[in-house]
Amino acid sequence: MRDQISEPKDKTKDANDKAGQPTDLNTLSVGRTVIPAAVAAARIMAQFPKVDIPINTPTTRWLLQGDVSEADRLAVAQEFRRSKPKLLV
């Protein structure tokens, strides 16, 4: 393992691990208990901490300024051809 920076235990991951697969569009099962999906979603979302986002930040054009070489572009394209993430649609 490369250098790790210790952080508090990830509660969100635990919550997600506990939340089983959806039984239908309106409910989620957590262990033996079936709970309304909206309640489950609220619990999950509530675990995202409130943060202060700084103001006067660089604009979204800023990250477009870098030059990515063709060789680098092809190399990373190959990685994505080999394995593309499966998105939840």
Added chain:
Amino acid sequence: MYLNLESKAVSETPATTIVPVFKPMPGHTPRSAKDRCKRIHRYVSSLATAASAQLKQALFVLRNASTELPSPELQAAARKQYSQAEFLSATKELLCIWVHLEAVDQGGETMSGWLIEFLQFSLASTDFVIEQPSAQSIMEEHGDCTETKVLIEHVCQSISHRLGYGPMAKLLAPAFAPLLEKSRLLRQQALRDALTIDAAEL
């Protein structure tokens, strides 16, 4: 009129935890061009998967709250079905803005050169996951936003339009703000994982 679905959500459990920002160190610099490609692949893939999951969850919450919305038009919009193109387009926008917010969290122009390149390359690589709209067009679209608060409002409205809410898009837009405002933990986990995982595991 603005909807506030977030307050409903957070009323279950107060969220007060402060998340420490993961600050990459020189030791996290990718060791070769190939190593960097693999780490970018991992970073963008995990971020994209998280973005689609989070957006799906938000749409789930919105649909379940539809009966509480104040007008039949809003209720119908909140219950609408989404095409794959609508969903992927909105996911792509969320993904690109997350990379931008990460760059902001990492200090913008003050971060290390290698990390700037990593995030620039990552942004460009989002086109390999979802081709359209292009990362360039998304970032250009919000290029005039000089404050994060304004940026988040613009992005929420854009996501709402992409999801096909039509005339209801502006009213439903605030429902998507938590996806941006509360994204730090997910973003940090994805970046830390991509930069710290052993090369052999990539």
